[in-house]
Amino acid sequence: MTSHLKKVELHCHLEGAAPPALTGAQARKYNTDISAYLRDGTYVWHDFASFLECYDKVSEVYKTDEDYALLTETYLQELAGIGTIYSELIVSPDHGERIGLGADAYIAGICEGIRQARAKSGIEARLIVTGERHFGPERVIAAAKYAAKANNPLITGFNLAGEERMGRVADYARAFDIARDAGLGLTIHAGEVCGAFSVSDALDVVRPSRIGHGVRAIEDADLVRRLADLGTVLEVCPGSNIALNVFPDFASHPLRTFKETGVRVTISSDDPPFFHTSLKREYELAAEAFGFSDSEINELTRTGIEAAFVDETTRMALLARL
Template structure:
């Protein structure tokens, strides 16, 4: 059991963390039929495109600033309840616009949820604004521009998510230039749906401090060494990888091989209820499926704090809580 260990999460999509019970309550509130996507308390999808479709449908039941405050507070309270001291939530201002709420109100609601959660449990949280590949480069540039100009102390990072098969990293390079110039931390989804080349592209074009997933780097030994030498941190989400069939089972998952090769790795849950997981389960998998001891798990947690997109005073305080 890992219940006694402090925990950190760097890779979680806010809408993807929506508890099914809360989603069902919200659907009833707005009289939205989500029966094709949520049955018997379980989100329903069968492959990556249908997962994205389910994710978008579930997101439709969160419509107001207060809805987003409630969603954020609920998830962070769940994390705090298992000993989590720090969380980074991936958010999309584009989503706020698409649902008619607007980016500012969407972010304000999430921020209010963060403040409530911290007041009740002490958990620290920050926001990573993401652009979504499948909406095209202009949309991603817009998201970077929003993050750069937001002047919001909770927004500390920029990400690229969505369907990894849409375009190459170079198509989105300008967005990362904007975010970098604004002093935001950089991370990017790569090496999940697509192979090792997507991780190489990311290192060549963006040189981010972190990569979301990155696990298919294991297909290229030279690339694994490059990641280790550069100190690039991988935000690894084993439960998600198995659910999406990136690897067939935990025995073939490369988390331990990557760590043994000197790559910096952390543990996260990605879109937990969609993948029948949670941060609690991911930590338990680290112990039971991968055979890591407490010291090794604490090392990954410390790596998460060392790589977190926070100011140095906050980082020191969080490291002290370990």
């Protein structure tokens, strides 16, 4: 049981956390047929590419700033209900543009959801703006420029998500330069769908303090040592990795090996209902599938706070709540 433990999540895509019931209600509200992507309360996909397609279709039934406020507050309140004190949400202003809402209204709705949740439960949250590789480098650069200029204290990081097999990290270097120059925290999806080379590329080109997933670094022992030496924090999402067949089962998953070899690791849920998981389940898995003790799980949580994209006063306050 991990219900008594405080929790932190660094890696969750906001639209990826959309509860199927809420998505169904949204689809009915807008008279949109998403039966190809949501059936019997379950999101329908069969591989990484179809997951990304399903994700984009589901996202499209959240159309207004109020919809985004509701989605954000709903997820954060679920997290607060299981003892979560801090959450970083991965958001895409470019998506706001694509659906015609506009980036500012999209972000304003999400920030309203954060304020509502914090007022009700005290949960702290920040936003990581992401670009999506499959929409190409120009859109990713535009996302970085948006984040850099937003002057919004809740936007504290920049990420690159989407189809990892498209292009190389170097194609997106300029976007990360813009985000770095603006003082944003940097993280990047790598070593999830592609192998160890993608993590090496990320370290060489982006020099991020964190990597989303990074788990396929396990294929290269020198790279694992490099991650440990650099102190790069991996945002590990075991349930997602098994659902996407990155590893066949939890027994083959490298979370414990990373920890034992000195790589700094945290646990997150990624896109929880898409992968039949939740942050609650990821903490349970840490105990039951990976055999971590309460104090080892608290170390994962502490690492999450140490690596969080927050000011030092907030970091100290979060550490004090552990």
